[in-house]
Amino acid sequence: MVVEKLKNYLKKIKKEDKKINSFLFVRNEKELLKEAKIIEDKIKKRKAGRLAGYIIGVKANINVLGLPISCASKVLEDYIGTYDATVIKKIKEEDGLIIGILNCDEFACGSSGENSAFGPTHNPVNLDLITGGSSSGAAASVAAGFCDVALGSDTGGSLRNPASHCGVVGLKPSYGTVSRYGLIDLAMSFDQIGPIGKNVYDCALILDVIKGKDEYDSISFQSPKLNLKDLDKNKKFVIGILDLEIQNNEIKKLIDDRIEKIAKKNGWKLIKIKIPHIDLAVETYYPIVYTEFFSATRKFDGRRYGKKIEEVCGTEVLRRILGGKEITKSEHHGRYYHLALRVKDFLSKEFEKVFKKVDVIVSPTVPQLPYKIGEKLSVEEIYDYDLLTIPANLFGGCAISIPCGEINGIPVGMQILGNKLDCQKVLNIAKLLEKKQILYHNNI
């Protein structure tokens, strides 16, 4: 069973991933088959863990012992993970099988999947289009049918954005729910590891395995227990519909129609909500990210790890480093970073007020459809793709993107955003909204 599934995935990767470029490294076949056989035996003896049978890809910024963790960058091209991140340790303990390391935007800097030093990831739905990012390989590999689930990271939408563009499910847990130990950081006050899967249940199961307090990550905590059995139990939910103009009205209409239909069926109450200055989420987020990323990258000085980052990195990484350097100059004290932190606090309080009235907030995941790989967009136009995903990171809430439908054959994701510690509610509502899965990998 596991061996057979693994063989099929390996065959599919070998045949089709040249066109998609989702994997940076696939583990040795013999080693994998040996591990799959052990798991299969455990299943037969009824001694297997909760993830037995799950074949899992891992984004190239999460440490896995003995595997190349390059962050899709020339800087860490030769870096081999010297330990397992806490999430990896937990997955292995539950008999999940790690198949390989996945492509992403360099150091998770990007929302298109084009910024990898090892070439862009192509969208399995339409190979000419971007996958979204930064967990591009994670979304593409699941959508292409190369693995069951993938682990990625989300700093401003990096799980939800590519999940939306590739027609799969992407879950960002509340900040602190999952240990960041072993994650090579982009912006430590926003980063969270989470799953991308084919359905809500798989993502919930992975979250249940990887969450929890970890002595190696001081911000991690024991979040409320997840009840996976009751995921599709209906309650009288109050759903907030985010009242915000976006570029693509077709996307907004698709989301609104779907939520209205399901709300009517399930007896949910819908409320239109406005959050003051949420349209400035991008302007708030990037100064903080630039500053924290600049600080995080000081260790890549060419001495301890790999090459000196400024000498070999790509354009977006350099932009963030130079921007962060500028912000941290003493003469700018309070002008950028501190101001952005104040707006972050302001927005967090606004969200707190809203979550007293509603259970979750629903919106499109991405305000636009994916563009063609190589298409020239301004920096601001690219950053705007994160407009609707960033708020969850700013206030630390839980958010999921689920496939909601298509526009001209391109998948569109719906985002369900919940309060801090409300992952159960978010997963519950997502499960009730989930559509029958569309298998995009049949198109390849």
Added chain:
Amino acid sequence: MISEKERKQIETESKKLLEKFARKLWEIKGLPKESMIIRDKSMRKEENGCSDKELKKRMLANAKNKNDDFIIAKEKSW
């Protein structure tokens, strides 16, 4: 490889972008004077720190020369 000219251009663009962002944020009325850490129920209790004795060893595993606590390297010989 990014050229020196391109690097300058990226730097200038990045500064302009930050300035533009800051201008928009300054217009928000009613901002708190200070940003603060909200210590709610999700915060952990201070405990005794990390108990893993192997951690240091793992953190230094990639270093060519090291002692028990530090990476050893000679200046300008990286």
